[in-house]
Ligand SMILES: CC(=O)SCCNC(=O)CCNC(=O)[C@H](O)C(C)(C)COP(=O)(O)OP(=O)(O)OC[C@H]1O[C@@H](n2cnc3c(N)ncnc32)[C@H](O)[C@@H]1OP(=O)(O)O
């Protein structure tokens with residue numbers, strides 16, 4: 001079954017308590033951070049803590065991702081330890097070009113070979129956090145067979161654009177970058193993940209922002225605090241009414257096909273191929289979110 005990625009929670013890797021409890025909050029993916037939430041003097045101990053955590057804690061079926069440092073700032077050591085620990089994917093920060101992905105992939109492949117892991121088993125998420133990366137989004141998204149998704153990192157992006165975030169103005173400063181990233185991901189057939197929302201007490205704006213990025217086509221959102229998870233998961237989980245509507249669409253099109261037609265009206269609305277594909281997608285997501293059993297519909 002397809003992996004659902006509504007929420008990817010950043011967990012600062014220097015905090016042993018957070019590492020231990022990271023799986024308790026219902027995030028679809030956990031993303032241990034070795035990069036910007038870790039001070040320089042804690043980098044080595046944080047890497048060691050994540051290695052131990054991944055080796056010894058049962059995170060069950062949750063996807064385990066680690067955000068590494070730039071290759072010339074400790075990232076090679078991060079890859080060495082994380083591939084050995086057996087994580088699912090590496091998140092590359094501040095990806096600017098396809099070459100950045102190729103460079104990381106070379107190190108990952110070397111370590112896989114050295115420690116006997118299956119070649120290609122460590123996947124890559126590339127975070128795009130600056131204007132050059134945005135302009136190169138499609139070549140980044142297609143730079144490696146290992147890439148399973150791209151994400152926008154808005155805090156660094158607005159900083160490099162010499163602006164700031166304006167959630168109170170519908171985040172218009174992010175519209176171009178979000179559009180580029182979601183188009184690149186869709187054209188490449190991989191996941192598109194939106195950026196963090198930094199006010200951990202403003203659930204109302206978080207919900208509105210999540211509804212908006214869902215409207216653009218994103219699969220999910222990066223998270224910085226457990227309290228944000230239920231808000232985002234709810235927006236990205238098909239609701240009962242949507243599931244019922246998708247089931248009605250599937251029944252209607254079966255009836256049309258039985259009568260030799262590819263189009264039919266349901267409650268005054270036209271149903272044909274793209275609408276059927278959307279209904280199938282809703283049912284797939286509902287299954288992945290545990291709302292429907294495998295085999296239903
Ligand atoms: C721009 C970027 O690079 S963003 C990515 C890097 N940044 C991060 O990873 C930051 C992650 N988030 C955090 O560190 C924190 O949530 C903060 C600093 C934003 C807010 O901290 P607080 O106000 O103390 O959080 P809060 O009071 O809601 O914490 C409640 C509980 O959740 C835990 N928690 C909070 N955030 C996280 C997290 N990201 N992962 C795991 N557990 C967490 C706390 O340890 C606490 O647990 P406890 O009740 O057992 O003590």
Ligand SMILES: O=C([O-])CC(=O)C(=O)O
Nearest residue numbers: 153154155156195196222
């Ligand atoms: O990737 C993210 O959403 C967090 C981040 O590093 C940024 O916003 O710069």
Ligand SMILES: [Mg+2]
Nearest residue numbers: 129153155156
């Ligand atoms: Mg960043």
